[in-house]
Amino acid sequence: MKAAVLVFPGINRERDMARTLKLISGQEPAMVWHAEPQLPAGTDLVVIPGGFSYGDYLRCGAIAARAPVMDAVRAHAAKGGLVLGVCNGFQILCESGLLPGVLMRNAALKFICKDVYLRVERSDTPFTRGYNAGQVVRVPVAHGEGNYVADEATLAKLEGDGRVLYRYAAPDGSLDPAWNVNGAINAIAGILNDRGNVLGMMPHPENHVEAALGPTDGRGLFAGLVDHLKQAA
Amino acid sequence: MKARVTVTLKTGVLDPQGKAIEGALKSLGVGGVASVRQGKVFDIELDGADKGKAEAALKEAAEKLLANTVIENYRIEVTG
Numbered sequence: 001m002k003a004a005v006l007v008f009p010g011i012n013r014e015r016d017m018a019r020t021l022k023l024i025s026g027q028e029p030a031m032v033w034h035a036e037p038q039l040p041a042g043t044d045l046v047v048i049p050g051g052f053s054y055g056d057y058l059r060c061g062a063i064a065a066r067a068p069v070m071d072a073v074r075a076h077a078a079k080g081g082l083v084l085g086v087c088n089g090f091q092i093l094c095e096s097g098l099l100p101g102v103l104m105r106n107a108a109l110k111f112i113c114k115d116v117y118l119r120v121e122r123s124d125t126p127f128t129r130g131y132n133a134g135q136v137v138r139v140p141v142a143h144g145e146g147n148y149v150a151d152e153a154t155l156a157k158l159e160g161d162g163r164v165l166y167r168y169a170a171p172d173g174s175l176d177p178a179w180n181v182n183g184a185i186n187a188i189a190g191i192l193n194d195r196g197n198v199l200g201m202m203p204h205p206e207n208h209v210e211a212a213l214g215p216t217d218g219r220g221l222f223a224g225l226v227d228h229l230k231q232a233a
Numbered sequence: 234m235k236a237r238v239t240v241t242l243k244t245g246v247l248d249p250q251g252k253a254i255e256g257a258l259k260s261l262g263v264g265g266v267a268s269v270r271q272g273k274v275f276d277i278e279l280d281g282a283d284k285g286k287a288e289a290a291l292k293e294a295a296e297k298l299l300a301n302t303v304i305e306n307y308r309i310e311v312t313g
Binding site: 058059062063066095100101102104105106107108109147149150151 | 246247249250253297298299301303304
């Protein structure tokens with residue numbers, strides 16, 4: 001798997017992401033600076049990591065979404081290439097128009113840094129094939145603006161097309177407002193684009209991959225991507 | 234030439250920050266506050282004296298960056 005991790009000023013989760021990609025795929029990802037007009041040749045997967053690009057100025061992800069490298073990411077996605085955005089990466093994907101909707105301030109107005117439970121809604125996508133449909137995984141969140149919002153028509157389309165892949169849920173997988181940490185509409189934690197090759201999610205699966213540090217539920221997402229790319233090759 | 238772009242949330246979009254400010258104003262005892270919506274103001278200086286060109290540039294700025302038109306509206310005023 002040839003992964004490229006984008007680096008913007010203010011991003012701070014790129015090393016966690018690179019470490020996980022190396023751990024799961026065995027291959028060191030390329031770190032790509034935001035001013036680069038192109039991705040490394042043969043890139044299979046673009047990852048936009050978490051952090052606070054440009055200090056969250058204007059709106060979270062707004063300035064990073066207009067960086068030169070994002071034109072290359074758009075071209076990569078248009079060819080069917082895989083793109084994964086985590087946390088600030090999800091916000092950047094929404095701001096860039098690669099994913100619909102927007103991430104607003106958490107409903108309770110507080111920055112939330114804790115483990116959450118996600119229900120995996122389906123397993124037949126590159127981003128979920130490492131899990132079973134209905135499986136509940138425990139991964140951390142760390143964000144102040146993760147409250148997903150979209151207009152009614154967009155939401156109906158997302159739900160109708162089965163493009164909500166991850167939802168905040170109780171440990172038993174049931175949907176309960178008490179477990180919807182940031183107040184996201186329909187408890188949405190992660191969504192897919194219409195073509196099925198771009199995923200944005202607020203939680204950090206890359207931080208739950210090593211037993212020495214706790215749960216390893218995040219591995220499935222990356223193992224699934226590796227598996228998908230092997231099958232496609 | 235000076236201009237101001239005002240960005241506000243569209244009607245119906247939940248504004249948790251506005252709600253918090255509204256609550257704070259009420260707890261301060263400021264009378265008659267029915268509701269608060271938070272927005273942003275950009276004061277921009279432009280080169281040149283062509284008002285039409287300035288307005289076109291400001292519209293581009295607002296559409297491309299200053300506002301997220303999924304949730305926000307914007308208003309442009311060339312102030313002189």
